[in-house]
Amino acid sequence: MSNTNILYQHGTLALLVPGLLDGTLTMNELLQHGDTGIGTGEGLDGELIILNGTPYQLDGDGKINILNDEFTMPFANSHFADYAEMMEVEDINRDDLQSQIKEAANSTNTFFSIKITGTFKNITTRAVRKSSAPYDSLSKTAEKQNTFSKDSVTGTLISYHSPSLFDGAAVGGFHSHFLSDDRSFGGHILSFDSVTGSVSFQQFDTLEQHLPTANKEYMNHDFSKDNIIDDVHNAEG
């Protein structure tokens, strides 16, 4: 039976910072840990979102692709969806939305997911263009990102909230990806002006943190010289 109290994570955000971008988990493996999720492909190959067991990618050219089982990732989250309705919102801006969610959730000290279905105004997303080995650092690779905007689009946002204690392993605070209902627009959310729709909530009591121990570059890397927290927040925050 699937355990809906568990958030699965492969890799850490910290490993992206020095450019450890090898794909170390297949999509087939990730989907064994959930039917809902977010992530990125080998070499920061786009922005991923998994909805109802289907993995979508916004690639660096702005195209939405459905991914196959063999697609590999350096970093991803997944969980089995069991969201409960939290609130309806109308024309709420992003800051107010996050405040209201934090207050309603009262779950700052644990991991949880937020799902929003609705219409977003003036939304901007980004997707990184895939790099090949040898990889640059995250800050260099992230320069090769494209941004995409829509005046108004209806779709689904999946967000994970991580406690600040786990900043570096995950993104402390919220990390949100989006996909439009017509599957033409998506990516890592940079900003939106407002949203009208339904907010639902799922709390976890367990983080299942899986590390790429078979990857020599990861195991041999000296993380003590990386500026992890700052670089993670510049690129992902």
Add this chain to the structure above:
Amino acid sequence: MSNTNILYQHGTLALLVPGLLDGTLTMNELLQHGDTGIGTGEGLDGELIILNGTPYQLDGDGKINILNDEFTMPFANSHFADYAEMMEVEDINRDDLQSQIKEAANSTNTFFSIKITGTFKNITTRAVRKSSAPYDSLSKTAEKQNTFSKDSVTGTLISYHSPSLFDGAAVGGFHSHFLSDDRSFGGHILSFDSVTGSVSFQQFDTLEQHLPTANKEYMNHDFSKDNIIDDVHNAEG
């Protein structure tokens, strides 16, 4: 089937810092995640070590007790033992031992456990005396610790190594507890001069981090004001 690649952790070291010392997991629950482990009881009630499925406690008076299933803990680790022999050591001091283990393991960036069976010279351990609610901070409670020393004692050391990225959630570096073969001496290891015996090693690719989400004090605590990393290393390092 038990998965020997998983290190289970209940609670975080960070929650001990402000004195969130309620017992939030029973020994019965902990033993479902492993036959080997370390931890502390509610109110920092002594130093625990689990060997072959039997949980032992060195209490604040220096007495060794076998714990029952209902005993509760704010923080503990466990895993299913599947150690492989790493090396034999003879009269090696603690610093040289840690260096040799780090080199042989080459696992700085993941979680692993070390088990040492052998004879320790001039070993000093400590155990904290149980506090009652309302709890003081870790640094205050840790003042109520007793230390215990032996010129020479034969027994088992269980140690967990955590990557520095997880400092605060766990103790970055090694965290070691001890129990003598005659079950008369044990605790959290502060120091030893040398050890002669067998070192074995078990690497994990997954940390299963379980948080006490049913505990209101934990969920409502504002961790932003705690000096977590320093206090963890002063008390546990």
